[in-house]
Each structure stands twice: as C-alpha cells, then as structure tokens.
Amino acid sequence: GQNIDQPTEMTATEGAIVQINCTYQTSGFNGLFWYQQHAGEAPTFLSYNVLDGLEEKGRFSSFLSRSKGYSYLLLKELQMKDSASYLCAVKDSNYQLIWGAGTKLIIKP
Amino acid sequence: GAVVSQHPSWVICKSGTSVKIECRSLDFQATTMFWYRQFPKQSLMLMATSNEGSKATYEQGVEKDKFLINHASLTLSTLTVTSAHPEDSSFYICSAANPGYNTEAFFGQGTRLTVV
Numbered sequence: 001g002q003n004i005d006q007p008t009e010m011t012a013t014e015g016a017i018v019q020i021n022c023t024y025q026t027s028g029f030n031g032l033f034w035y036q037q038h039a040g041e042a043p044t045f046l047s048y049n050v051l052d053g054l055e056e057k058g059r060f061s062s063f064l065s066r067s068k069g070y071s072y073l074l075l076k077e078l079q080m081k082d083s084a085s086y087l088c089a090v091k092d093s094n095y096q097l098i099w100g101a102g103t104k105l106i107i108k109p
Numbered sequence: 110g111a112v113v114s115q116h117p118s119w120v121i122c123k124s125g126t127s128v129k130i131e132c133r134s135l136d137f138q139a140t141t142m143f144w145y146r147q148f149p150k151q152s153l154m155l156m157a158t159s160n161e162g163s164k165a166t167y168e169q170g171v172e173k174d175k176f177l178i179n180h181a182s183l184t185l186s187t188l189t190v191t192s193a194h195p196e197d198s199s200f201y202i203c204s205a206a207n208p209g210y211n212t213e214a215f216f217g218q219g220t221r222l223t224v225v
Contacts, residue, residue, distance in 0.1 A: 102152050
C-alpha cells in the first residue's frame with residue numbers, strides 16, 4: 001500500500017529552526033509537496049521537489065532524497081504565525097496526491 | 110498562484126436534506142478537480158476525482174449516490190451531499206489542477222458542513 005509518515009506534533013521556540021521529516025512509500029513518484037494548513041482553513045502550497053536536493057524559498061527550505069524516500073521541510077527564524085499543521089504529499093504514478101497525516105507545529109515564545 | 114473559489118464557506122443543514130458545494134477555478138481551466146474531506150485532527154482524505162465532461166472516479170468506501178459530483182465545465186465542479194446525516198459533518202475541500210500547465214493543485218477555501 002501507499003504510505004507517508006511524518007511526526008504527529010513538534011514544538012519549537014520563536015526565532016529558532018525546526019526540521020519536519022517525511023518518509024514515503026508510494027507506487028511511483030511524480031513530485032513531493034509541502035503544504036501549510038491553519039486550523040479550519042484549506043492547505044496552502046509551500047514547496048515542490050521532484051529532483052534530489054534542497055530547494056530554498058525564503059525562510060522555508062525543502063529537501064528530497066528519492067533513493068531514500070525521504071524529505072524534510074526546514075523552517076528558519078520561526079515566527080508565531082508559523083504555528084500550523086504541515087502536510088507532506090506525494091504525487092504517485094497516476095499523478096494523484098497522497099497525503100501524510102500532517103505535523104502539528106507549536107511555536108512557543 | 111491560481112485562484113480557486115469554494116462556496117459556501119460554512120453551512121448548517123437539517124438531517125435528511127441535501128447540500129450543494131461549488132468549486133470554481135477563477136483564472137485557469139481546471140481539467141481535473143478533487144474533492145477531499147477532513148475530519149478534526151485528521152489528514153485530507155480524497156473522496157473523488159472529477160474530470161471535465163466525464164463521470165467522477167470515487168475512492169473506495171465513498172458512496173457515489175450520496176456524494177454527487179458534477180464537473181460540467183472547465184471552471185466549475187459541484188459536490189452535493191444528499192440526505193445528509195450528522196456523521197457527514199466535516200470540512201470539505203476542493204482542489205483544481207490542470208496537469209498540463211500546473212505542478213501543484215490549488216485549493217478552495219473549504220466548506221464547514223454541520224448536519225443537525
């Protein structure tokens with residue numbers, strides 16, 4: 001079956017750095033996405049990786065290793081507004097998005 | 110990014126009634142639209158995939174006669190929850206994609222459905 005694993009919850013301090021990991025096992029691979037979702041709202045797109053390596057976009061970076069079925073989302077200079085759930089999703093061979101359960105990130109002052 | 114508008118953002122209905130949720134892609138042609146359901150503290154669960162002009166493909170366990178999906182044009186898809194029950198109360202989210210031009214899917218704002 002298809003499976004995406006990420007930690008359920010993480011806590012970090014304002015101004016610090018946090019890394020959210022995601023491992024996946026899917027039938028085929030056509031890209032990995034990270035989304036941010038605030039409670040009661042729809043997900044918003046953060047990043048897309050289809051080749052191995054690091055993609056940097058401002059305070060957020062995303063890394064992919066296809067051979068290891070592994071990705072991480074790195075958030076720097078954490079702000080209180082970064083408190084949200086972070087969803088890892090993989091497009092499988094049918095270009096269908098398979099979602100992880102999400103990691104709830106709690107930022108403390 | 111592209112804009113997807115979902116309406117209504119919240120709705121309360123009585124058991125046994127039907128509710129229609131609209132999903133519109135405002136600035137691109139969405140050949141494919143996805144309907145998701147999300148229960149509190151759970152991940153997005155794909156309900157069905159609809160391609161413009163054809164019947165929707167439902168995920169296992171999703172009743173197609175209960176959740177009617179219509180994708181009659183490249184900019185509009187609708188989800189109708191028929192004979193709603195309290196257990197249908199959930200957060201419903203649509204997303205739109207045009208695989209030929211986009212990489213990510215764009216989400217509507219979501220609809221909070223409460224059945225009383």
